[in-house]
Amino acid sequence: MVRVKSPQDFWAGLLFLAIGLLAVYFGRNYTFGTATKMGPGYLPTVLAWMMAGMGAFLVLRALIESGPPIERSLWRPQIFIIAAIVIFGFLIERFGLAPSVIVVTVIASLASTEMRWIETLILAAGLAVLCVVLFVTLLGQPLTIYSWGF
Amino acid sequence: MDILQNLATGLAASASPINLLFCLFGCLIGTLIGVLPGIGPIATIAMLLPVTFGLSPLGALIMLAGIYYGAQYGGSTTAVLVNLPGESSSVVTCIEGYKMAQKGRAGAALSVAAIGSFFAGCVGTILIAAFAPILAKFAEQFRSPEYFSLMLFGLIAAVVLAHGSVMKAVAMILLGLLIGIVGTDTQSGVARFTFGIPELYDGVDFVPVAMGLFGFAEILSNLDRRIDGEKTTARIGSLWPTRAEIRRAIPSSLRGTFVGSFLGILPGGGAVLSSFAAYTLEKNISKYRNEFGHGAIEGVAGPESANNAGAQTSFIPLLTLGIPSTPVMALMMGAMTIQGIAPGSAIITEKPELFWGMITSMWFGNLMLVIINLPLIGVWVSLLKVPYRILFPCILVFCCVGAYSINNSSFLIFMMAGFAVLGYVFNKLGCEGAPFLLGFVLGPLMEENLRRSMVLSFGDPMIFVVRPISLAILILSLLLVLLIVLPQFRATREEAFQE
Numbered sequence: 001m002v003r004v005k006s007p008q009d010f011w012a013g014l015l016f017l018a019i020g021l022l023a024v025y026f027g028r029n030y031t032f033g034t035a036t037k038m039g040p041g042y043l044p045t046v047l048a049w050m051m052a053g054m055g056a057f058l059v060l061r062a063l064i065e066s067g068p069p070i071e072r073s074l075w076r077p078q079i080f081i082i083a084a085i086v087i088f089g090f091l092i093e094r095f096g097l098a099p100s101v102i103v104v105t106v107i108a109s110l111a112s113t114e115m116r117w118i119e120t121l122i123l124a125a126g127l128a129v130l131c132v133v134l135f136v137t138l139l140g141q142p143l144t145i146y147s148w149g150f
Numbered sequence: 151m152d153i154l155q156n157l158a159t160g161l162a163a164s165a166s167p168i169n170l171l172f173c174l175f176g177c178l179i180g181t182l183i184g185v186l187p188g189i190g191p192i193a194t195i196a197m198l199l200p201v202t203f204g205l206s207p208l209g210a211l212i213m214l215a216g217i218y219y220g221a222q223y224g225g226s227t228t229a230v231l232v233n234l235p236g237e238s239s240s241v242v243t244c245i246e247g248y249k250m251a252q253k254g255r256a257g258a259a260l261s262v263a264a265i266g267s268f269f270a271g272c273v274g275t276i277l278i279a280a281f282a283p284i285l286a287k288f289a290e291q292f293r294s295p296e297y298f299s300l301m302l303f304g305l306i307a308a309v310v311l312a313h314g315s316v317m318k319a320v321a322m323i324l325l326g327l328l329i330g331i332v333g334t335d336t337q338s339g340v341a342r343f344t345f346g347i348p349e350l351y352d353g354v355d356f357v358p359v360a361m362g363l364f365g366f367a368e369i370l371s372n373l374d375r376r377i378d379g380e381k382t383t384a385r386i387g388s389l390w391p392t393r394a395e396i397r398r399a400i401p402s403s404l405r406g407t408f409v410g411s412f413l414g415i416l417p418g419g420g421a422v423l424s425s426f427a428a429y430t431l432e433k434n435i436s437k438y439r440n441e442f443g444h445g446a447i448e449g450v451a452g453p454e455s456a457n458n459a460g461a462q463t464s465f466i467p468l469l470t471l472g473i474p475s476t477p478v479m480a481l482m483m484g485a486m487t488i489q490g491i492a493p494g495s496a497i498i499t500e501k502p503e504l505f506w507g508m509i510t511s512m513w514f515g516n517l518m519l520v521i522i523n524l525p526l527i528g529v530w531v532s533l534l535k536v537p538y539r540i541l542f543p544c545i546l547v548f549c550c551v552g553a554y555s556i557n558n559s560s561f562l563i564f565m566m567a568g569f570a571v572l573g574y575v576f577n578k579l580g581c582e583g584a585p586f587l588l589g590f591v592l593g594p595l596m597e598e599n600l601r602r603s604m605v606l607s608f609g610d611p612m613i614f615v616v617r618p619i620s621l622a623i624l625i626l627s628l629l630l631v632l633l634i635v636l637p638q639f640r641a642t643r644e645e646a647f648q649e
Contacts, residue, residue, distance in 0.1 A: 112373060
């Protein structure tokens, strides 16, 4: 029975192996060329194989040598933070800077279990004003301050 | 008298009111993030890169540099008073500094740290002024093979000096190189790994990568650990060290400055390694060895001088060879590229006011930092009360708006989210982001130089060995590799990072 003795190395190795093989696959059509005239595919293919090799090595070593376990995740912070970034990406194009900043501040704050509503709303409003002043007024970035998405 | 004339050119540029203001801004932000645990210079500089679009090149670089060395000052405050490293380069300062604070000597520890840093900063500045032009002159002989070997050396050094697993660091570099290659191939015009997404034709943008991997991965890890608990701040007490303390601190500061200046130049070195090395050195050679662990002032003076010296001298490889040696320098390189400046030996001759202006600004900055940090220490301590639950939404919003304003495209925001997830996963799996970032920045440069070298030599890889400078660099790289393989060194490396 094979047991994973070093979970960190094992999963890291699998990840590198997978990315490496994917890169080899997607890069298969780029001309490899010769040593004198290297094509666009030369270095990517070599690097991808090297990375896949590293990954395979890590996976095998993880079965023999033991290492630290993977620390548990809390999930709540990750979900809210990543959601906040993605939602910002959708909102900013339709509703402009100020509304996006307010909404995203609130969503991001939910990532912390110690979030307090009044504090967060004040923070959101303050950040919206600050971003408008800093990016639009001071730095002159061509950002829409607000629009209603129509 | 060349150097004096050069410094005069620099002073004329950096002492203009607007540039002094940028310097002050940089130092203030640097101190702020240095004091606050949970946000470091890498994330901050990445966050401010989009802001620097609108600034003059010199102003932008002065400000960003100020953030980096400013953070070295601020980090010691938190280390001494709260026993938390404000910055990764002040981890060792906690050991002796906090013990001193418990004995009521916090003020003295802070003064020694700040004045030691100031001294080290001045020495670092002089070293850059003295050696950078010589090195740049030397680098003018470099052609593609030399540059390729040099970059290889840099990446190997980054692995040797990185924490944790060597194999994983190598894999991270390879991944960085691969992602750096994404985009249109400059020689054949083939779009590589772009999956038909037009935003990727120019390559993966630097800012969202740095923000995602460092800024957001940092936030996610911090929230996982719940860093908000009670922070009890030690009383500062008198800022004046006693005569005995001064007598003990001076030699340590000198040694720290020396160690830091040297390690800062090495690829992968920089501030963090310098402070660790200086602490180990002090612990082994100090006359007061038995006091270590109980508040020995040497253990504050040495590392704090070293991290500042290292922060300054790590600019040398970037400014003379165009090769970033640490993640922060990779970001500085990004800032230069944004401003349309190609980092490398040509900066000194072609843009003397930029080069010398930046160096002289470091001296102004260090002076400002002593004032910002000593008399105004109370202000910074009160900032420690800002809870993380308020801090991280601010970081998040600034990163989002900043990334979007690069070219008003949501694509960069989504890419940033992707790299945030990737950075978090890598953190969990014990893979460091630093080697990835170096690989990412060096990827396109390495490929270009490799291809050019091979064209020069008609496909004969011996070109890297036949050319003397290239050979010397490769031998150095080989020695570094041997260092990892030799069991003796491996043990000390692990021990060094254990502390």
